[in-house]
Amino acid sequence: MAIKINDIPPEGLTLELAQDLDLFDRGQTSTAFTAVLSIQPTGGGILHVNGRIQSAPLLECSRCLESFPFGIDTELSIDLAPVGTLAADAEHELAGGELDMEFYEGDEIEAVDIVKEQLLISIPMVPLHSPDCKGLCSICGTDLNKTECGHQRNAPGDFGAFSTLKDLLKKQ
Numbered sequence: 001m002a003i004k005i006n007d008i009p010p011e012g013l014t015l016e017l018a019q020d021l022d023l024f025d026r027g028q029t030s031t032a033f034t035a036v037l038s039i040q041p042t043g044g045g046i047l048h049v050n051g052r053i054q055s056a057p058l059l060e061c062s063r064c065l066e067s068f069p070f071g072i073d074t075e076l077s078i079d080l081a082p083v084g085t086l087a088a089d090a091e092h093e094l095a096g097g098e099l100d101m102e103f104y105e106g107d108e109i110e111a112v113d114i115v116k117e118q119l120l121i122s123i124p125m126v127p128l129h130s131p132d133c134k135g136l137c138s139i140c141g142t143d144l145n146k147t148e149c150g151h152q153r154n155a156p157g158d159f160g161a162f163s164t165l166k167d168l169l170k171k172q
């Protein structure tokens with residue numbers, strides 16, 4: 001939902017969204033979310049946005065490759081400034097605010113883009129479907145959460161490439 005900056009009243013506006021977005025740019029708007037965003041102009045084209053976003057995107061477990069819904073319930077508090085307002089940014093830094101500063105281009109902002117950005121930063125770099133996921137057998141690929149194939153393996157979480165590197169380091 002695009003919002004024209006000029007249409008935002010001085011007292012601000014609140015949006016309630018419940019829709020799907022294309023979180024990983026896969027051409028599928030398959031991630032449902034709900035969000036409440038309050039947008040408040042603070043002068044100089046800068047908009048303060050706060051609110052709450054809830055979603056449960058499907059992630060792939062980095063150990064066993066199983067898809068699992070990752071629950072996100074996050075509050076945001078950011079400032080959106082027009083691109084090119086580095087002066088505004090510097091001023092903001094000096095004010096010592098803990099707020100995140102982001103930028104928008106043109107005369108409108110896209111609410112879904114704000115949501116997407118916040119969801120993406122809420123996703124762990126190494127998603128695990130469970131903290132004690134046993135992963136896949138490095139020899140036969142069996143999902144060790146489901147069955148035990150009996151192969152002699154490295155310890156869980158010890159990945160092939162890394163253990164080779166470790167061996168090399170040991171030899172030196």
Ligand SMILES: [Zn+2]
Pocket residue numbers: 061062063064065066128129130133134135
């Ligand atoms: Zn897993």
Ligand SMILES: [Zn+2]
Pocket residue numbers: 137138139140141142149150151
């Ligand atoms: Zn195996």
